Amino acid sequence: MLVILGGGSFxxxxxxxxxLDTGGAHPAxxxxxxxxxxLYELKILFADALGRHGAPGMPLQExxxxxxRDGTPELxxxxxxxxxxxxxxxxxxxGGLIPGPDGRLLPMxxxxxxxxxxxxxxxxxxxxxxxxxxxxxxxxxIRRIPLHHADRVMAQIATPTKLDVTGxxxxxxxxxxxxxxxxVETVIAGAAPDDAAWLDRLFSPRPPGTLxxxxxxxxxxxxxxxxxxxxx
Numbered sequence: 001m002l003v004i005l006g007g008g009s010f011x012x013x014x015x016x017x018x019x020l021d022t023g024g025a026h027p028a029x030x031x032x033x034x035x036x037x038x039l040y041e042l043k044i045l046f047a048d049a050l051g052r053h054g055a056p057g058m059p060l061q062e063x064x065x066x067x068x069r070d071g072t073p074e075l076x077x078x079x080x081x082x083x084x085x086x087x088x089x090x091x092x093x094x095g096g097l098i099p100g101p102d103g104r105l106l107p108m109x110x111x112x113x114x115x116x117x118x119x120x121x122x123x124x125x126x127x128x129x130x131x132x133x134x135x136x137x138x139x140x141x142i143r144r145i146p147l148h149h150a151d152r153v154m155a156q157i158a159t160p161t162k163l164d165v166t167g168x169x170x171x172x173x174x175x176x177x178x179x180x181x182x183x184v185e186t187v188i189a190g191a192a193p194d195d196a197a198w199l200d201r202l203f204s205p206r207p208p209g210t211l212x213x214x215x216x217x218x219x220x221x222x223x224x225x226x227x228x229x230x231x232x
């Protein structure tokens with residue numbers, strides 16, 4: 001399992017305070033490292049928490065893993081991830097600053113960081129754990145969003161009321177659409193720490209929260225058709 005941590009209060013406040021969400025050149029370059037430092041602190045805290053439960057976590061730095069091309073993150077150095085898997089570690093990454101092709105460091109939301117890992121590691125499902133039970137319509141969870149309905153759902157999502165430079169649930173659904181276009185399905189769900197089977201359920205055929213259905217890739221189209229028929 002690869003764990004991608006959302007920045008939350010560790011990231012949004014730093015991005016807003018130092019105006020890192022404008023992209024490109026920054027009026028005070030010496031302040032840019034604060035985002036990387038804050039998010040690495042988050043990864044260390046999470047690795048300590050995993051360790052207390054017997055799961056070895058390994059914090060990794062995105063600047064050394066990822067690059068950006070045409071606004072999309074890409075994996076340029078898979079070695080550290082592969083080493084973690086082989087050695088039994090859970091790789092821990094976040095969003096943050098990643099190198100662009102023109103020498104700039106660009107901010108990238110953790111919602112989109114799963115994108116570059118899809119093809120190299122054959123990811124079939126991404127689980128986004130949030131403070132909402134799923135994508136809501138009139139206060140009720142939408143259980144399943146086909147790709148061709150995503151725009152309609154997006155238009156109905158309210159703007160976040162708290163500071164969130166990534167767009168809140170809109171940003172998560174937008175990232176889920178990008179993943180769906182690559183053949184990866186996404187579950188958006190709230191945490192249930194008192195449910196011992198919750199983690200398994202996130203990766204089950206009928207997960208909690210909202211399932212954003214993946215577009216079938218050419219090689220998988222027949223399999224995907226049978227899978228969808230079985231859910232009707």
